[in-house]
Amino acid sequence: MKKTVKLVPLQHRNKNNIAIQFVYDLKIKQCIMKLGAKWTKTHKCFYVESTSKNKQTIYYNLRDIGCYVDYSAMPKNQSKIYSKPIAKVKPRNEVSNSVIEMPKTHTDALQAFEDYLLGQRKSASTIHTYSNFIQLFLKFYSSRELSSLDFRDVEIFLEQVMAKRGYSVSSHRQCISGLKHFSKLELGLNYDPDDLFMPKKDKKLPVVLSSTEIVLILRATKNLKHRAIIGLLYSSGLRIGELLKLQLGDLDLERNAIYVKQSKGRKDRNCTLGHRIRPMLLNYSQTYQPKVYLFEGEQEGTPYNATSIRQFLKRSCAAANIQKHVTPHTLRHTYATHLLENGVDIRYIQELLGHSRPETTMIYTHVTERKINEITNPLDSAIQKFNKLDNEAANPLLYRNSNK
Known part of the structure; x- marks a missing residue:
C-alpha cells in the first residue's frame, strides 16, 4: 500500500511555504531533506518555500519512491509557469491564465505528457519547463477540442502568448521543443512538428569579471562560508547546481580535485581545485563542520539554498562597488575566459567545463580581451x-x- 504525503499551505516566518505532512518514514524523510526541506519546531513539520517548482519537484521525487502525494489542499490557482513573462499591465477583459480551468481531456493530456517525459528519462528541470509551456498551450485552447487544433492554431498561440507576453527567445525555443514532444503523443493534433519555426538563439556576450574584480568581491565578502562558496564557484568553474550537490567525499584535497557527479547531461567529471582555495575550505570546514553536503543549509544534512547564494553575491558585488550584473554563472564565465586568456588549450577548457562539443565552449568563452588586444x-x-x-x-x- 502506498504511503500518503500531504502538501498543505503554511505561513511561516512571514513567507508562503508548503508543509509536508506524513506518518514518520525514514525513506520519505531522507527524500524530502535532499530536496531542501527544513524542519519547523513551531509547526512540527517539514516545509519548503511555496513555489510551483518546489511543488512539482516534491511530487515527482515522492512518486518515484512509491508515495501517493495529496496536494488537494494547495490553492488551485497557483500558476505552474516557471519561466515568467515580462510584467505588463493587462487589459481589463484579459483573464489571467492561472485561473483558467481546463477540461478533463486537457488535464489528462497534460498528465500523459508528463508521464511521457518521465519515460524519456528527461531531467526534472526539463520536465518542469516543457510541462509548463504545454499547460499554457492547453489553457489557451481550453474551449477547443484537441483534434480541432492545426498548425495555424499553434502559430496563433506563439504569436499571442509567447511573443506578445514578452517571453525571451530562449523560452520561445523551449516552448517549441515542448510542442514537438507533445505532438508525439498522437492526441489528434493536426500539425507537423517539423514545420514549427525555431527562432535563432540570441548571441549575447556573457558578462566577465576582471581578476581584480574577483579579488575585490572576495575581500568584500566577510562571511567565511559565503567567501568559500564564491571562491569555489570561480576557482573550479562550477555550475551553482553542481556546487549545491557537492558532498564531503567529492573533494580530494591531496590531488587538488573535485569529483562532480551526474551534472548537466548526466555526466561525471573532475574539476581542478586551486591551491589558494584549499586553506579557505579547510578553515570553513573546521568552523562550520558540515555533515553530508559541503555547503549545508539551516537544517543539518540538507544542501544550501541557491537563492541565498544569489542574494549574498549581489550584496558582495555592491560592497565591492562592482557595477556589472553578476550572477553565480558569471563566475563560471569568468573562469573559462581567464583560462583561455592564460593560454590554456580550448580542449582542456571543454573538459573542465563538462561540455560535450567544442563549439559550445567556443561560444561560451567568446573572444577574450587578450586576443583582441594582440x-x-x-x-x-x-x-x-x-x-x-x-x-x-x-x-x-x-x-x-x-x-x-
Missing part, C-alpha cells in the same frame, strides 16, 4: 613597414609634406 592595427602595421624603408622622420607617411 591584433595589430593595419595602419600601425603599414607605418611600421614604411619606416623600415625610410628613416628620415618618425612617421614619414603621416607627417611628410606631399608637395615636396
Whole structure:
C-alpha cells in the first residue's frame, strides 16, 4: 500500500511555504531533506518555500519512491509557469491564465505528457519547463477540442502568448521543443512538428569579471562560508547546481580535485581545485563542520539554498562597488575566459567545463580581451613597414609634406 504525503499551505516566518505532512518514514524523510526541506519546531513539520517548482519537484521525487502525494489542499490557482513573462499591465477583459480551468481531456493530456517525459528519462528541470509551456498551450485552447487544433492554431498561440507576453527567445525555443514532444503523443493534433519555426538563439556576450574584480568581491565578502562558496564557484568553474550537490567525499584535497557527479547531461567529471582555495575550505570546514553536503543549509544534512547564494553575491558585488550584473554563472564565465586568456588549450577548457562539443565552449568563452588586444592595427602595421624603408622622420607617411 502506498504511503500518503500531504502538501498543505503554511505561513511561516512571514513567507508562503508548503508543509509536508506524513506518518514518520525514514525513506520519505531522507527524500524530502535532499530536496531542501527544513524542519519547523513551531509547526512540527517539514516545509519548503511555496513555489510551483518546489511543488512539482516534491511530487515527482515522492512518486518515484512509491508515495501517493495529496496536494488537494494547495490553492488551485497557483500558476505552474516557471519561466515568467515580462510584467505588463493587462487589459481589463484579459483573464489571467492561472485561473483558467481546463477540461478533463486537457488535464489528462497534460498528465500523459508528463508521464511521457518521465519515460524519456528527461531531467526534472526539463520536465518542469516543457510541462509548463504545454499547460499554457492547453489553457489557451481550453474551449477547443484537441483534434480541432492545426498548425495555424499553434502559430496563433506563439504569436499571442509567447511573443506578445514578452517571453525571451530562449523560452520561445523551449516552448517549441515542448510542442514537438507533445505532438508525439498522437492526441489528434493536426500539425507537423517539423514545420514549427525555431527562432535563432540570441548571441549575447556573457558578462566577465576582471581578476581584480574577483579579488575585490572576495575581500568584500566577510562571511567565511559565503567567501568559500564564491571562491569555489570561480576557482573550479562550477555550475551553482553542481556546487549545491557537492558532498564531503567529492573533494580530494591531496590531488587538488573535485569529483562532480551526474551534472548537466548526466555526466561525471573532475574539476581542478586551486591551491589558494584549499586553506579557505579547510578553515570553513573546521568552523562550520558540515555533515553530508559541503555547503549545508539551516537544517543539518540538507544542501544550501541557491537563492541565498544569489542574494549574498549581489550584496558582495555592491560592497565591492562592482557595477556589472553578476550572477553565480558569471563566475563560471569568468573562469573559462581567464583560462583561455592564460593560454590554456580550448580542449582542456571543454573538459573542465563538462561540455560535450567544442563549439559550445567556443561560444561560451567568446573572444577574450587578450586576443583582441594582440591584433595589430593595419595602419600601425603599414607605418611600421614604411619606416623600415625610410628613416628620415618618425612617421614619414603621416607627417611628410606631399608637395615636396
